[in-house]
Amino acid sequence: MSSVLADVLVVIALVGALVLVHRPFGDYMAAVYQSPKHLRVERWIYRAVGANPDAGMRWPAYLRGVLAFSAVGVLFLYGMQRVQDKLPLSLGFRPIPADQAFDTAASFVSNTNWQSYSGETAMGHVTQTMGLAVQNFVSAAVGIAVAVTLIRGFARSRTGDLGNFWVDLVRGTVRILIPVSVVAAVILIACGAIQNFGDIHTVTTLTGDKQAISPGAVASQEAIKDLGTNGGGFFNANSAHPFENPDGFSNLLEIFLLLVIPLSLPRTFGKMVGNVRQGYAIVGAMAAIWFLAVIAVTWIEYAHPGTAAQLAGGAMEGKETRFGEGNSALFAVSTTMTSTGAVDAAHDSFSGLSGGVLLLGMMLGEIAPGGVGSGLYGMLIMAIVAVFIAGLMVGRTPEYLGKKIGGREIKLAACFILVTPALVLVGTALAMALGKGRSSMTNIGAHGFSEVLYAYTSASGNNGSAFAGFAADTVYHNTMLGLCMLLGRFLPMVFVLALAGSLARQAPIPVTAGTLRTEKPLFTGLLVGAILIITGLTFFPALALGPLAEGLA
Amino acid sequence: MDNSSWTNLGRTMWAALRMLLVLTVVAGVVYPLAVTGIGQAAFHDKADGSLMTADGREVGSKLIGQSWNLPGTDRPDPKWFQGRPSHSDCDPLATGSSQLGASDPTLVKSVKEAKEQVAAFNNVPESEVPADAVTGSASAIDPDISPQYADIQVRRVAEADGLPVAQVRKLVAEHTEGRTLGFMGEPHVNVLQLNLALKDLVSKQ
Known part of the structure; x- marks a missing residue:
């Protein structure tokens, strides 16, 4: 079978599996967040914490919960890394330096999982499982909770009650993320991913060399790393490491895990607002953009432009033999489009134009399909903008799902949209102007600029993948990227929750003949157009200096 | 901020810390140990690195x-x-x-x-x-x-x-x-x- 035909079958299998689970899994998640009943283990948790699970929260209280929980998470994870040498099972690793510990804590709490350390020589067992992996779960649960709150804003009316943050956080973790992770982790072990708490194990090879074999609770962390669109690798090589991603099947499973929650949440949305076709319109826009990018990157990688790739006879630099060009391209698109940032190939070594598509995927706001929760709320904000544009064209007050999009709503949406570009462009410009960008480049010229742009895009968009030639472990970049990650995560959440509050207060407007039908394919097209135009205009100049200049040279 | 918002914030932070600790036990101890147990029992050699x-x-x-x-x-x-x-x-x-x-x-x-x-x-x-x-x-x-x-x-x-x-x-x-x-x-x-x-x-x- 030719590689291309095999790749087509891989995409068909992936899409088929996602379509199959979309309905039951989306419905299940809707039930999780709507059910009035608490599980016994959840009651224990609420009692231990002293939270009343049946009290509704207004948006400021909900936001206070999100921010307090995340702030405590940053401090806890920072502290754990700083005293790592005192913890058991630390494998003899030293404490992480202050700037890097801040960067890593900000990174994992903000669901970015940008890494300026190498897991295999930096993080002990306890830091990995009780520090980093815990944030993999809870940062994902926070993301879904905020998305669910925005859905409630549309679904509820004449109320300030947006649900209870503690309940949403616990249910997301206990009822969704942990069960799926257990199943996925066991399958990964069956493929060959490791799962142990041993020591670094030295063997003598047949040629008489010594080789150190790394230990770790890898499979359990790998499962949630992908499912929660976190992306922080147990090892430096991330999902390219054979202990994280042993074969062709595990690779496909990991891509499935990246996409399954972001692509099922629109169903949850449709179910909760009482019209599943609204969800189809949203998922259609997500899938269309993802699919176009998959075709583009796969095609470019097979064509392997670039002097070195042409000379080698294939774009295999930075790719694993067992995955090849096609499976690596599929993973790369899925990870950048979901805000995951796990990599099974070196994005820095992709051809210039492919790198540009990956960058664009993050610049679109990671909404196709985006991170868990963050993808859906990002896409719903874009839907509001699309409705607003359509309203301007026909001269009618815009409305979406029976809620009026007035001055306050569109201002909040606009603020949301401005956060990422501001952080990316100001961050990149500052780094370049201060000379901090150039001193961290591995590559030269346009590709070197792409490394800096990629780093600030990845951090601000909470992606976490890298053009890893960029030497990020400096005090300047650790600090600036850490700030970009925190602001890029939590400022948008402020606007989303405020928006949810303002929508929930409104009384619904009845549907009339003049209402824009947002469940129709026409609206999906309008939505995709709005996304491409807004992002394109914002980022085109920066893209022209980096990947476009390199790709067209 | 007036006094009551500070109390509110303090209370929320305290609840947040307790929530983090409880979830650390659930997702950071019980979960990886359960997966290790199943993995080591069913796929011992693979779990140890093939x-x-x-x-x-x-x-x-x-x-x-x-x-x-x-x-x-x-x-x-x-x-x-x-x-x-x-x-x-x-x-x-x-x-x-x-x-x-x-x-x-x-x-x-x-x-x-x-x-x-x-x-x-x-x-x-x-x-x-x-x-x-x-x-x-x-x-x-x-x-x-x-x-x-x-x-x-x-x-x-x-x-x-x-x-x-x-x-x-x-x-x-x-x-x-x-x-x-x-x-x-x-x-x-x-x-x-x-x-x-x-x-x-x-x-x-």
Whole structure:
């Protein structure tokens, strides 16, 4: 079978599996967040914490919960890394330096999982499982909770009650993320991913060399790393490491895990607002953009432009033999489009134009399909903008799902949209102007600029993948990227929750003949157009200096 | 902020800390231990890293690439099938790739040199050298090579080990793994497994 035909079958299998689970899994998640009943283990948790699970929260209280929980998470994870040498099972690793510990804590709490350390020589067992992996779960649960709150804003009316943050956080973790992770982790072990708490194990090879074999609770962390669109690798090589991603099947499973929650949440949305076709319109826009990018990157990688790739006879630099060009391209698109940032190939070594598509995927706001929760709320904000544009064209007050999009709503949406570009462009410009960008480049010229742009895009968009030639472990970049990650995560959440509050207060407007039908394919097209135009205009100049200049040279 | 908002904030922070600790127990202790229990019970060898043994001792992991140089040198040993180039000399404590772009002059130079070296070492024309033989992987510990790279090494290995070419070729064919379920991933040859089989063959001679 030719590689291309095999790749087509891989995409068909992936899409088929996602379509199959979309309905039951989306419905299940809707039930999780709507059910009035608490599980016994959840009651224990609420009692231990002293939270009343049946009290509704207004948006400021909900936001206070999100921010307090995340702030405590940053401090806890920072502290754990700083005293790592005192913890058991630390494998003899030293404490992480202050700037890097801040960067890593900000990174994992903000669901970015940008890494300026190498897991295999930096993080002990306890830091990995009780520090980093815990944030993999809870940062994902926070993301879904905020998305669910925005859905409630549309679904509820004449109320300030947006649900209870503690309940949403616990249910997301206990009822969704942990069960799926257990199943996925066991399958990964069956493929060959490791799962142990041993020591670094030295063997003598047949040629008489010594080789150190790394230990770790890898499979359990790998499962949630992908499912929660976190992306922080147990090892430096991330999902390219054979202990994280042993074969062709595990690779496909990991891509499935990246996409399954972001692509099922629109169903949850449709179910909760009482019209599943609204969800189809949203998922259609997500899938269309993802699919176009998959075709583009796969095609470019097979064509392997670039002097070195042409000379080698294939774009295999930075790719694993067992995955090849096609499976690596599929993973790369899925990870950048979901805000995951796990990599099974070196994005820095992709051809210039492919790198540009990956960058664009993050610049679109990671909404196709985006991170868990963050993808859906990002896409719903874009839907509001699309409705607003359509309203301007026909001269009618815009409305979406029976809620009026007035001055306050569109201002909040606009603020949301401005956060990422501001952080990316100001961050990149500052780094370049201060000379901090150039001193961290591995590559030269346009590709070197792409490394800096990629780093600030990845951090601000909470992606976490890298053009890893960029030497990020400096005090300047650790600090600036850490700030970009925190602001890029939590400022948008402020606007989303405020928006949810303002929508929930409104009384619904009845549907009339003049209402824009947002469940129709026409609206999906309008939505995709709005996304491409807004992002394109914002980022085109920066893209022209980096990947476009390199790709067209 | 007035006094009551400060109290509110304090109360929320306190609840947040307790929530984090409880969830750390659930997701950071119970979950990984449960997965370890199931994994170790059902797939013990895999969970421990798929270690391979020869002559009663561990010689590496099936999943971790190794270098096959002449002892104490950085020159490839003609007796063994060679893996892909690795900038870290296959050190599992330094995984990751070169990160060089597809047009980078350093990469162009290293591909050119690798191509000449592989062609001369195996006595084949440069046009027969596949891409994986002259490029670094993403992990620097890629355990596999393409079937094409294995093929061009057959003659050289057979000669160095004093084995019939047909027998070595058969060995490569036996150790070529297809795509998982016929369509996932790419066909590959695991270098450690192949070399272990080769060692058996040589010792039987």
